[in-house]
Amino acid sequence: MYGELDPTNTISRNRSVRNGIYYRVMGAMEAKLQYSYVGNVAMMFVRAYQSLLNNEKLGGQYFFAVDDSPPQTHIEYRKPYIGGTIGISSWFVSHRFLSPNVINFVNTTFYVTYEKAKTMFGYRPLYDFNDSVRRTIDSLPKVR
Numbered sequence: 001m002y003g004e005l006d007p008t009n010t011i012s013r014n015r016s017v018r019n020g021i022y023y024r025v026m027g028a029m030e031a032k033l034q035y036s037y038v039g040n041v042a043m044m045f046v047r048a049y050q051s052l053l054n055n056e057k058l059g060g061q062y063f064f065a066v067d068d069s070p071p072q073t074h075i076e077y078r079k080p081y082i083g084g085t086i087g088i089s090s091w092f093v094s095h096r097f098l099s100p101n102v103i104n105f106v107n108t109t110f111y112v113t114y115e116k117a118k119t120m121f122g123y124r125p126l127y128d129f130n131d132s133v134r135r136t137i138d139s140l141p142k143v144r
Contacts, residue, residue, distance in 0.1 A: 002077075003038030003132070004139035031109040032071040037132035040067035040125040044117055051121035058120060064112035067125035069132065071111055080133050081140065 044065045052058050117123035127135070 001038050001041055002035050002136050004135055005143055006038070006136065006139075007143050030073055031107045032073060032111070033077070033106075033109070034066055034071050034111055035069050035077050036066045037069060037125070037127055037129075037136075039127050039132070039135075041065040043126050044114065044123050047121050047123045048117070055121075061116075061120070063117040063120075063123075064114060065117075066112055066114050067127070067129075067132070069129045071109075074106065080137060 044063065048058070048063060114123055114125075
């Protein structure tokens with residue numbers, strides 16, 4: 001998930017600069033992941049809550065809180081936030097406490113859809129991908 005005032009994007013940028021302008025990653029990082037904008041995820045929760053009040057049969061259902069952000073590699077996702085002048089270093093494990101399971105997870109492609117939420121309670125993302133990224137980038141100077 002990404003969005004305004006997310007400190008992880010600022011931390012990534014600051015650490016990259018401190019580490020000699022390289023953003024360090026784990027493994028090949030070629031897996032495609034589905035990141036979602038926080039405003040759209042919040043709207044899905046609002047729509048689910050409103051719908052549950054009117055239809056208790058929705059209770060116990062599961063829904064994936066995603067939007068139309070394209071599946072991206074971790075590097076593709078981070079590039080708008082770390083800047084164009086920062087290089088990417090590969091096969092570097094940044095924390096000595098990471099298990100092989102964590103490294104495997106961040107290098108595994110998976111996709112989900114919001115089709116069920118659209119059908120059952122009319123969820124549609126409020127913000128498109130480009131607007132979501134712009135809003136996130138615009139908020140970075142405010143993050144402490």
